[in-house]
Amino acid sequence: MAAGGGRRAWVVDVEKTLKDADASVEVSLWQRHCIYRVPACIKDLNPKAYRPQVVSLGPFHHGDPELRPMEEHKRRALRHLLRRAARPLEEFAAAVEDAADRLESAYMDLGAEWRGAGGERERFVEMMIVDGCFLLEVMRVAGAAGKHVDDYAPDDPIFSRHGVLYMMPYIRRDMLMLENQLPLLLLETLVAVETEKPPGWRSTRSTSTAGQYQPRPGPRYVPESMDIIRSVVVLRAAGIQFKPSKTDSLHDIQFRRGVLSMPPVAVDDSTEYMFLNMMAFERLHVGAGNDVTSYVLFMGNIIHSGQDVALLSSMGVILNAVGTDGEVGKLFKRISKDIVVEADSALDRLHQQVAAYCSEPWRVFRAKIVLADRYFKNNPWALPSLTSVVVVLVATVLQTVFTLLQFFKDNGNGSLAAPAPSPK
Numbered sequence: 001m002a003a004g005g006g007r008r009a010w011v012v013d014v015e016k017t018l019k020d021a022d023a024s025v026e027v028s029l030w031q032r033h034c035i036y037r038v039p040a041c042i043k044d045l046n047p048k049a050y051r052p053q054v055v056s057l058g059p060f061h062h063g064d065p066e067l068r069p070m071e072e073h074k075r076r077a078l079r080h081l082l083r084r085a086a087r088p089l090e091e092f093a094a095a096v097e098d099a100a101d102r103l104e105s106a107y108m109d110l111g112a113e114w115r116g117a118g119g120e121r122e123r124f125v126e127m128m129i130v131d132g133c134f135l136l137e138v139m140r141v142a143g144a145a146g147k148h149v150d151d152y153a154p155d156d157p158i159f160s161r162h163g164v165l166y167m168m169p170y171i172r173r174d175m176l177m178l179e180n181q182l183p184l185l186l187l188e189t190l191v192a193v194e195t196e197k198p199p200g201w202r203s204t205r206s207t208s209t210a211g212q213y214q215p216r217p218g219p220r221y222v223p224e225s226m227d228i229i230r231s232v233v234v235l236r237a238a239g240i241q242f243k244p245s246k247t248d249s250l251h252d253i254q255f256r257r258g259v260l261s262m263p264p265v266a267v268d269d270s271t272e273y274m275f276l277n278m279m280a281f282e283r284l285h286v287g288a289g290n291d292v293t294s295y296v297l298f299m300g301n302i303i304h305s306g307q308d309v310a311l312l313s314s315m316g317v318i319l320n321a322v323g324t325d326g327e328v329g330k331l332f333k334r335i336s337k338d339i340v341v342e343a344d345s346a347l348d349r350l351h352q353q354v355a356a357y358c359s360e361p362w363r364v365f366r367a368k369i370v371l372a373d374r375y376f377k378n379n380p381w382a383l384p385s386l387t388s389v390v391v392v393l394v395a396t397v398l399q400t401v402f403t404l405l406q407f408f409k410d411n412g413n414g415s416l417a418a419p420a421p422s423p424k
Contacts, residue, residue, distance in 0.1 A: 032105035035060075035181045036284045038277075045338070049276045052174035054167070057131050059107060059114050059124070060179040073158050074130050077137040080151055080159075085194040089129075095193050096125050096132075099185055103128060106183040132186045135175070142168045173270045178277045178284075229301040229351050230358055232308035235260070238358045244316040250295045251346075255353050262312075266319040267328050275335050283340070293339055294347040300336025301351075303329050 037060060038050045055070040056062045082089055096103070100121060104110055114124045140149045141159050152159040158167050174180055192198055232242070244264040245252040254261045265271075278292040303309060306325035312318040313325065320328055341348070 032102070033108040034106050034183065034285060036108045036178060036281070038178055038280050038284075042280055042283070046272075046276065049273045050177055050179060050280070052177050052180045054170045055134075055174050055180075057135060057175065057180045057182050059110060059127065062127060074134040077134040077159070078130055080149075081133045081137055081194070084149075084151060087193060087196075092129055092133075092190060092193050093125055095189050096128050096186065097121070099189050100125055100128075103183050103186055106185070128182070128186055129190070132182055132190050135182055136187065136190060138168070138171055138175075142172065169270070173273055176270060176274045176277050178280050229355060231304035232302050232311045233304075235302065235354065235358065236311060240354070240357070242312060242315045242317055250291045253295070253298070253347065253350060255350050255357075258357065260354065262317050264317055264319060266321060267331065268321040271322065272331055272335055279335075279339070290342045290345060294341055294345050296332070296336050297339050297341055298347050298351070299332045300339075303332045305329055 035058065043050050052061055052064075052067060054067065055074075056064060056067045061067060082092075104115060104124065107114075112120070114120055114127075137149065137159065141152075142164055149159070154160055155162070157163050158171075230238070236242070239258055241259045243259060243261055245254070245261045248263045248265075250263060252261065252263050275292060275296050279296060282288045282290055282293050303312075306329050309318060309320065309325035309328045313320050318328065322328060322331070
């Protein structure tokens with residue numbers, strides 16, 4: 001009992017929430033979340049990769065001082081969309097307010113300043129409309145080279161051809177951040193009001209990881225089979241051919257008859273941010289699968305140096321737009337650290353197939369011959385040095401043999417036995 005005979009306040013608070021401990025209630029709660037704050041244990045490894053640099057989308061970074069200059073451009077995009085749609089803003093506001101509960105629940109750990117039925121709700125609805133319309137304008141201008149949006153000034157800093165060339169890359173990079181997302185429901189709602197058609201469009205879904213997720217056994221750390229995967233150079237020396245897959249889906253990685261097919265990937269300044277945020281989403285969202293994480297780990301295992309990147313680039317698997325081959329190799333090694341993958345995944349089985357293929361005795365012998373030949377070609381001084389060592393070794397052996405022969409000759413009979421002592 002608390003002082004004064006009353007019940008402890010914290011005990012009362014916990015007892016009031018006991019009904020929330022029901023499994024069915026918890027399931028419905030977690031299923032609504034799809035946008036998360038990245039935990040410090042992930043973010044601290046590379047904070048810049050998870051923080052928007054130019055524009056905030058959604059509540060988590062709204063109001064950040066360095067992002068405020070874009071707010072006026074957002075509202076300008078809203079005005080252009082409203083004029084083009086010829087629909088009153090109140091219709092957009094009413095539709096978004098009807099979906100506000102579901103939009104709020106999409107964000108895990110949404111602050112109290114955005115929740116509630118009073119001024120907080122109105123502020124949330126305003127932010128959703130402004131950010132959502134801005135994102136739609138960005139997608140239309142950048143996605144179709146501005147063919148469907150021509151009412152911006154030719155010197156517009158964001159939506160002109162100049163803006164698309166110089167500013168859109170930074171905006172697109174910020175659109176990749178896990179903490180800088182808008183619910184798809186919001187975009188569907190805005191487009192439904194704009195076009196006077198019922199919501200249901202799904203054109204923004206990425207094709208790179210599309211596919212029904214199949215539950216697998218629980219996660220564990222890197223499988224042992226991944227520890228024995230060889231580099232691209234070694235695999236090539238063992239006779240494995242590489243070629244780009246016909247699609248860019250991460251599911252389209254196959255190994256058949258000594259040919260490893262992989263989806264082509266363009267590596268540029270935003271690649272690291274994209275993979276890190278997608279892997280963070282897979283860690284935080286139950287049921288998202290492990291496709292991106294497994295792919296990054298696979299690439300980190302087969303890329304040991306710039307030579308591996310050069311080989312993959314020559315075969316059309318990697319499109320290098322970031323710099324040297326060595327920088328691309330360091331990128332994949334960097335983002336593949338501290339990764340958790342699922343047991344018995346498709347790429348784990350593929351690793352085992354490749355390892356078994358390369359372990360065949362004649363392929364091991366072939367790899368050694370090819371790698372030795374490449375080493376001497378790349379190091380022209382290595383062969384003379386090796387020849388010198390062999391000559392010195394042979395000379396030493398011959399000198400030893402001649403010394404022994406001379407010793408045998410001096411003893412007369414060629415025996416190593418000691419001479420008998422002379423009689424006294």
